[in-house]
Amino acid sequence: MPRRIHGPRRNSGALKLHLSGRGLLENAATGTPLPPEPPPEQEARAEASPPGFQVRCPPCGNGALQPEAGRHGDHAGHIGIDEAGRGCLAGPVVAAAALFPSSFDFSAELPGLDDSKRLKPAKRAALAALVIEKATAYGMGFSWQDEIDEVNILNATFRAMSRAVLALARRMEKAGNPRPVALPPLVVDGNKVIPQKQWRACARGLEAKRLAWEQFFPVPLSGFPDVAPALPAQCAVVDGDALIPAVSAASVLAKTVRDGIMTRLDTVYSGYGFARHMGYGTKEHLRALAEKGPCRLHRVTFRGVKPRETTAVILKLP
Secondary structure, three states: OOOOOOOOOOOOOOOOOOOOHHHHOOOOOOOOOOOOOOOOOOOOOOOOOOOOOOOOOOOOOOOOEOOOHHHHHHHOOOEEEEEEOOOOOEOOEEEEEEEOOOOOOHHHHOOOOOOHHHOOHHHHHHHHHHHHHHOOEEEEEEEOHHHHHHHOHHHHHHHHHHHHHHHHHHHHHHOOOOOOOOOOOEEEEOOOOOOHHHHHHHHOOOOHHHHHHHHHOOOOOOOOOOOOOOOOOEEEEOOHHHHOHHHHHHHHHHHHHHHHHHHHHOOOOOOOOHHHHOOOOOHHHHHHHHHHOOOOOEOOOOOOOOOOOOHHHHOOOO
16 A cells, blocks of 8 residues: 655645646637647657666665655655656657645545546546645646657656656745755656756757647646756656655646646547547547548657558559
């Protein structure tokens, strides 16, 4: 069972968003011009893990190790990070970062909190709203399909996570924290932490072509601090979304926000069923791809998105 951290009740008064189903994006203006065409398709580039890739978390001594459930109370007051949409064929990979006080009572304040994959949509939406309300700070980060095709899904996931932490830092700045914000350690779900190279790529600022898709949002979700902080200490925890409450909270927020995005964009790119499968490779989705071909939301470097060329097509035979 996940270890829960107990302490006094606290409400941070954080910004509220409507996150249930279509609610995340239901107020977006219709008839808005589409974002500019993405750059030409580029071959995905793999990035070798830099030296010192398995950064260790000072409190628990863990790098990317199989978790020991009894040791993770030391992650109280750390920033939990998780993503949603990494395995999809279309749409962005979305990351969330969530920070709570060291004494935060997750059992009392966020009852039923768990890995987002184990929760029904209505419960996820209710918990996501509570996370936004009660967290000390939170942040959302996005890597859209053109960037995924450009740098590959692993590096795009790291960039989404980096942007989520930077957006969290922006909220901490607005709350009056000194600049640059001194961030506590990060706890990343999985077996890898954010490489310096991908953090630096995001710490330069928000690019216009990455923000173009946010015209479909009712409020801006991305954020960038006035002074970009250094990448803090990190720890990767396998199954962290089930073991560490702050990571569970990030998991719920990332999944709820991404589902809202895909539900809204289903009205723009109709005929693929995005509101039902959220971009995953279901039979319905693959059938639509075979009939219609990919749209601008699709990740063209992913297997199954572009039809395989037969010898007849390559040789232009009748």
